[in-house]
Amino acid sequence: MLDMTTSLFPPIAPSRHGTLAVDDLHTIYWEEVGNPAGVPVIFLHGGPGAGLSPQHRRFFDPAHYRVILFDQRGAGKSTPLGECRNNTTPLLIADIERLRALFGVERWLVFGGSWGSTLALAYGQAHPDRCLGFVLRGIFLCTQAEIDWFIHGVQWFYPELYADFIAPIPEAERGDLLQAYVRRIMSDDPAVYWPAVRAWSNFEGRRVFLLPQPEEAPSDALDLGIGRLESHYMAALGFFDDDQLIRDIGRIAHLPAVIVQGRYDVICPPLSAWRLQQAWPTSVLKMIADAGHGAMETGISSALVAATEQFRVGGRFS
16 A cells, blocks of 8 residues: 555565676675566666665555566675676666566566666667566766766756865866766775765765755765766766667657656756657656656655556556
8 A cells, every 4th residue: 555645655675685696796686575476577776876775665566566676786785886897788788687587577667767767778778578668767868968967067056066076176187077086986095986986976965856855874885886886887978879778769669658757857857858758759758846856756756656556557658
């Protein structure tokens, strides 16, 4: 039963969890919740590097859905934490396929937000025959324009955060802030990389929600995962060709999709969601008028649950 005070289903513990070695370096953590005989869902977290939260299990009716969640390479409980070697979008797609085979799933609903929406689109376009449909939030197409916005454009709304972000970088290096941070974040010296990953994670985390939220306790694991993997993937343009996810949308255009987007999202601005919906006319765009980027903002979480419920009832979205 839905918790009407939060628009989410009640907290639920995994029925199973474990790890899967995907190569000689990386081992990923996975968990399964809900009905073992239910409609399969693969949940793709954001970041890259943010990892799972118990809240992520609560977007789905556990009596109907069989939800598979996992920490992507280098994130959360996957090991090694923050590892960027052997960490590319094609390899993450291959990991999803390994999980699908491990769980004996033929086709599943693909659910992802922020970077998870990026990975969901990339996975779907690589394996459209394995997808039932998509629930996507806070669209990020991993284009150069979006990366430039993430690093520089946000100063128009949060000049104080931008000032804090550039402060540790000497003026001579500020012409390419991304590479300046990559050099520090990828250093072998903890005295160099810890301040850099914390500054990067803080720069993002302080602008997730439309309205101020209580500050969470610092998390070294989150800072390291976010700082290293986000900068790694952004420096490589997500390992995509230019505007690849829009260019190849025809591969999944026959599948149902709902796109949930916060109107005042300053991490993944609404233009990307609009562009995606324009390229995918059968998809449904839900623009949330009073929300930013956070999945747990009331309007966004309500729309995400409504989408999974709509798919539960009819197998389509409206």
